[in-house]
Amino acid sequence: xxxxxxxxxxxxxxxxxxxxxxxxxxxxxxxxSVITGLVPIANKGANWQRLINDQxxxxxxxxxxxxxxxxxxxxxxxxLAIALLxxxxxxxxxxxxxxxxxxxxxxxxxxxLGWRWIFNTPYGPIELIVNLIGLDQFNILSNPNTAWLATxxxxxxKTTPFIALIxxxxxxxxxxxxxxxxxxxxxxxxxxxxxITIPMLKPYILLSILxxxxxxxxxFDLIQVMTGGGPAGSTESLxxxxxxxxxxxxxxxxxxxxxxxxxxxxxxxxxxxxYLFNKFKNIQGYSR
Amino acid sequence: xxxxxxxxxxxxxKSWVLRxxxxxxxxxxxxxxxxPSGCGKSTTLRLIAGLDIxxxxxxxxxxxxxxxxxxxKRNIGMVFQSYALFPHLSIASNLTIGLKVRGAxxxxxxxxxxxxxxxxxxxxxxxxxxxxxxxxxxQRVALARALLRDPEVYxxxxxxxxxxxxxxxxLRPEIRSLILQGQKPVVYVTHDQQEAMAMANKIAVMQKxxxxxxxxxNELYNSPASIFVASFIGRPxxxxxxxxxxxxxxxxxxxxxxxxxxxxxxxIYQEWLGSSKLIMLDTPIGELRMITSSNDQIPECPKIxxxxxxxxxxxxxxxxxxx
Amino acid sequence: xxxxxxLPIIILLFWSLFxxxxxxxxxxxxxxxxxxxLEIIEHRWTLENYRQILKSDPPFIRYLFNSILxxxxxxxLTLVFSLPAAYGLVKIKPYKAKLIRIIxxxxxxxxxxxxxxxxxxxxxxxxxxxxxxxxxIPYSALSMPLAILLLTSALKxxxxxxxxAAKLEGLNLAQRLKWILIPLIAPATSSTAxxxxxxxxxxxxxxxxxxxxxxxxTLPVAIARIAGSSVYSVPYGAYAAATVLGALPxxxxxxxxxxxxxxxxxxxxxKG
Numbered sequence: 010x011x012x013x014x015x016x017x018x019x020x021x022x023x024x025x026x027x028x029x030x031x032x033x034x035x036x037x038x039x040x041x042s043v044i045t046g047l048v049p050i051a052n053k054g055a056n057w058q059r060l061i062n063d064q065x066x067x068x069x070x071x072x073x074x075x076x077x078x079x080x081x082x083x084x085x086x087x088x089l090a091i092a093l094l095x096x097x098x099x100x101x102x103x104x105x106x107x108x109x110x111x112x113x114x115x116x117x118x119x120x121x122l123g124w125r126w127i128f129n130t131p132y133g134p135i136e137l138i139v140n141l142i143g144l145d146q147f148n149i150l151s152n153p154n155t156a157w158l159a160t161x162x163x164x165x166x167k168t169t170p171f172i173a174l175i176x177x178x179x180x181x182x183x184x185x186x187x188x189x190x191x192x193x194x195x196x197x198x199x200x201x202x203x204x205i206t207i208p209m210l211k212p213y214i215l216l217s218i219l220x221x222x223x224x225x226x227x228x229f230d231l232i233q234v235m236t237g238g239g240p241a242g243s244t245e246s247l248x249x250x251x252x253x254x255x256x257x258x259x260x261x262x263x264x265x266x267x268x269x270x271x272x273x274x275x276x277x278x279x280x281x282x283x284y285l286f287n288k289f290k291n292i293q294g295y296s297r
Numbered sequence: 298x299x300x301x302x303x304x305x306x307x308x309x310x311k312s313w314v315l316r317x318x319x320x321x322x323x324x325x326x327x328x329x330x331x332x333p334s335g336c337g338k339s340t341t342l343r344l345i346a347g348l349d350i351x352x353x354x355x356x357x358x359x360x361x362x363x364x365x366x367x368x369x370k371r372n373i374g375m376v377f378q379s380y381a382l383f384p385h386l387s388i389a390s391n392l393t394i395g396l397k398v399r400g401a402x403x404x405x406x407x408x409x410x411x412x413x414x415x416x417x418x419x420x421x422x423x424x425x426x427x428x429x430x431x432x433x434x435x436q437r438v439a440l441a442r443a444l445l446r447d448p449e450v451y452x453x454x455x456x457x458x459x460x461x462x463x464x465x466x467x468l469r470p471e472i473r474s475l476i477l478q479g480q481k482p483v484v485y486v487t488h489d490q491q492e493a494m495a496m497a498n499k500i501a502v503m504q505k506x507x508x509x510x511x512x513x514x515n516e517l518y519n520s521p522a523s524i525f526v527a528s529f530i531g532r533p534x535x536x537x538x539x540x541x542x543x544x545x546x547x548x549x550x551x552x553x554x555x556x557x558x559x560x561x562x563x564x565i566y567q568e569w570l571g572s573s574k575l576i577m578l579d580t581p582i583g584e585l586r587m588i589t590s591s592n593d594q595i596p597e598c599p600k601i602x603x604x605x606x607x608x609x610x611x612x613x614x615x616x617x618x619x620x
Numbered sequence: 621x622x623x624x625x626x627l628p629i630i631i632l633l634f635w636s637l638f639x640x641x642x643x644x645x646x647x648x649x650x651x652x653x654x655x656x657x658l659e660i661i662e663h664r665w666t667l668e669n670y671r672q673i674l675k676s677d678p679p680f681i682r683y684l685f686n687s688i689l690x691x692x693x694x695x696x697l698t699l700v701f702s703l704p705a706a707y708g709l710v711k712i713k714p715y716k717a718k719l720i721r722i723i724x725x726x727x728x729x730x731x732x733x734x735x736x737x738x739x740x741x742x743x744x745x746x747x748x749x750x751x752x753x754x755x756x757i758p759y760s761a762l763s764m765p766l767a768i769l770l771l772t773s774a775l776k777x778x779x780x781x782x783x784x785a786a787k788l789e790g791l792n793l794a795q796r797l798k799w800i801l802i803p804l805i806a807p808a809t810s811s812t813a814x815x816x817x818x819x820x821x822x823x824x825x826x827x828x829x830x831x832x833x834x835x836x837x838t839l840p841v842a843i844a845r846i847a848g849s850s851v852y853s854v855p856y857g858a859y860a861a862a863t864v865l866g867a868l869p870x871x872x873x874x875x876x877x878x879x880x881x882x883x884x885x886x887x888x889x890x891k892g
Contacts, residue, residue, distance in 0.1 A: 011707075011708050011711040011712060012708055012712055013708070014704035014705060014707055014708030014711075015704075015705045015708040015709060015712075015720070017701055017704070017705070018701040018702060018704070018705035018764055018768060019705070021701060021757070021760070021761045021764065022724075022727065022761055022764055022765065024742075024761065025735070025739065025757075025758050025761035025762065026727055026730065026732075026735065026761070028738065028742070029734075029735045029737075029738030029739065030738075032738045032741065033737070033738060090628070091632060094625070094628050094629065094632060097625065099625055099629070103878070105629060105632065105633065106878065106882070107874055107875055107878040108633060108636050108637060109632060109636050110874050110878065110881065110882070111636060111637075111640065111870075111871065111874055112636055112639075114818055114822075114870045114871075114873065114874045114881075115640075115822070115867050115870055116821065116822040116824070116839065116840045116843070116866065116867075116870070117822060117824060117840070118822075118824050118840040118841075118843050118844040119839075119840065119843055119863045119866050119867060120639060120863075121844075122843060122844070122846070122859060122863065123639050123640075123642070123643050123860075123863060124639065126642070126643070126646060126856050126859075126860070127639060127642055129856070132654055132655060132856075134642060166635070166639065170636075171885065174882055174885050174886055175885070175886060177886070178886035219729060220729060223729045223730065223731050224731055226731055227731020227732070227733045227734060229733040229824070229825050230733075230824040230825065230840070230844075233824075233844070234844050248731070248733045248734065248825075251734070251737070252736070252825070255736075255737045255740075256829070261737065261741075264737055265737065268734045268737065271734060272734060275731065279729075
């Protein structure tokens with residue numbers, strides 16, 4: 010009886026999350042594009058064959074992967090520093106904490122355009138400083154080697170506050186007397202960070218990695234607005250590629266294939282990164 | 298009016314937390330369910346309230362079978378261990394909410410709540426929130442809420458366990474007179490034998506889902522039905538002597554006397570309890586506790602004995618009373 | 621100890637605020653000032669950017685209004701579905717509830733951007749595209765996993781004796797929810813509501829594909845449209861004014877509801 014209360018929410022969640030997945034799997038075995046007049050026609054795995062031979066898909070997978078890996082690791086480091094700072098007692102801490110939170114709360118599209126202006130050549134502040142020092146222009150956003158780093162910065166700036174808060178919550182669960190006991194044993198502050206703080210934060214770090222990795226793999230808004238996937242496709246993520254296939258090339262069948270393909274990659278790399286993290290922790294623990 | 302529990306059983310998975318329970322509580326009678334934690338006393342209370350459903354047996358109030366009667370329709374006044382006051386409502390609202398859903402008019406609500414507040418000396422606190430009250434005050438509000446609904450049965454679940462010892466003792470007579478003046482069956486759960494003896498006119502000692510013995514405090518103290526009851530009732534604990542031809546003898550510490558013809562012993566240590574003192578003795582039959590008046594001068598190695606009619610005898614295998 | 625904290629604090633503030641302050645600065649600059657940043661020119665400061673944004677067709681206020689309307693509907697719809705579901709999750713058998721919570725957690729991790737195509741098809745089949753209120757249906761479904769998890773953990777924190785006492789007082793389920801349970805989880809509910817509102821305020825891909833009528837755009841879509849043109853012709857001054865106006869409501873929300881946001885985010889982390 011009481012289970013009925015769950016039903017409306019469950020049905021809506023299944024409608025919005027479940028049906029798309031089934032629809033994509035079905036569509037990925039059909040041709041449904043301008044050529045077929047968007048009427049799905051079974052094509053016996055041709056989409057999947059195309060995906061496996063599609064250089065752009067693998068190029069985008071690589072780009073998405075390095076974007077996610079670099080963003081998430083930078084975010085973890087910076088967030089840990091912020092959390093350690095916010096965990097100390099000082100005046101004005103609450104105000105600074107609210108300010109720290111701002112980047113997380115602002116719409117991605119708004120700040121993506123803001124970053125575009127900051128990286129603008131020649132009028133953005135970064136190029137201005139480069140100019141003042143007397144160096145050549147950076148052209149950050151029009152150079153395929155640097156544009157993706159600019160998008161990483163935009164992502165790190167926006168999502169670090171979220172991780173910082175989770176890690177801060179984790180820090181507050183560590184009993185203070187652990188540190189006091191450690192100091193009585195003659196441990197230094199720096200040792201305490203590696204022997205108490207980080208091991209105790211492990212579940213929170215894992216949670217952050219899980220949360221952020223999946224989101225970073227699906228990065229869309231930031232890249233769409235900041236670079237549009239350019240220059241020369243160097244910042245194009247899987248989600249952007251799927252979007253282009255659906256909305257610009259009107260190839261729903263192939264777009265669905267890309268999305269299921271991305272989904273599989275996301276699940277595998279999340280599992281793999283958790284495995285790596287655990288292994289890394291174990292090696293560290295052993296070497297001590 | 299009578300509250301009857303007939304052959305009640307309750308199990309979680311395969312283990313029975315309560316089995317073959319028969320209880321009968323008449324109007325104006327206060328039955329204490331006494332036992333260590335996990336003995337099934339709280340479960341019994343929850344079954345009567347309808348917050349839990351028995352797997353076996355039936356519960357009747359005045360002959361009405363409570364099967365399929367929801368807790369809200371049972372007309373039961375319950376005081377919870379944590380008091381369970383609604384933290385977001387004022388004291389007055391805490392008391393009014395039940396009247397409101399039972400369809401009392403505004404003026405009835407007002408009149409009833411203000412008279413109970415006066416009775417419980419809570420008038421000044423009517424518009425405070427529970428968090429602003431002391432433990433003792435919260436306990437009175439919880440009691441007021443139970444009294445207000447003029448229930449058919451009162452259930453009290455360790456109502457004093459969150460109060461400090463001094464307050465507990467001073468509140469006992471007041472609570473006793475309040476709940477008994479309702480002339481309704483009262484079930485009082487506690488793990489404190491002193492409190493049970495003070496509050497109840499009947500005590501059921503429970504262990505592992507079974508009632509070991511039901512009786513007046515006097516009966517339980519003077520003729521405990523088993524070793525468990527004998528050890529649970531009375532402080533300091535009863536002395537149990539080493540088994541002798543299939544019998545275990547128990548002697549209460551206050552029944553041990555100094556006697557020149559008695560057995561040898563040596564004082565191990567003493568504890569002053571105010572008017573009396575507890576003396577721990579080493580004897581050939583093991584360590585014995587003894588209670589004497591504080592003023593008594595006891596030699597270092599007293600000779601002790603006891604009156605044979607004060608001996609409690611239990612069977613070795615069943616732990617049941619023999620005499 | 622205290623003294624050497626000031627440098628990291630200043631770095632943190634600069635890191636968090638610089639991009640925002642640069643937008644604010646840009647929004648008050650004339651085009652000449654933007655193209656001659658280091659030279660001394662006559663007309664450096666202007667309100668023209670704001671005037672232009674407020675007078676455009678449709679006026680920028682329109683997008684703000686759309687986003688606020690969508691945010692409120694989404695929040696209400698999410699709570700109406702999530703509150704009973706959370707209550708149900710607390711009451712069903714623990715192992716079932718645990719399984720459902722794990723599934724919800726998995727769904728909350730899912731990068732929802734991948735759903736846009738199928739959702740677009742649903743909108744097309746049901747003919748509910750280009751409708752701000754209908755957009756709140758996918759929005760609330762997307763917010764629900766997290767909302768239900770947060771509300772469930774709040775309900776679990778209520779001592780069971782409180783609800784039992786309410787039962788014995790004669791309150792039925794609806795009365796218990798209305799007078800006891802919902803008021804008691806009000807703090808968690810407001811945290812949840814604010815998180816849902818911010819999600820709805822910032823959401824981009826679904827809004828991008830569902831809305832094409834210029835009068836119905838939400839703020840993120842409208843702002844991204846400004847950027848739709850080429851990198852070099854973006855009217856940055858006017859755009860910066862738009863971002864400042866679009867960021868203001870969120871700024872206010874963060875400053876006023878800082879506590880609720882933080883407890884919402886961290887509760888989700890600790891108990892989810």
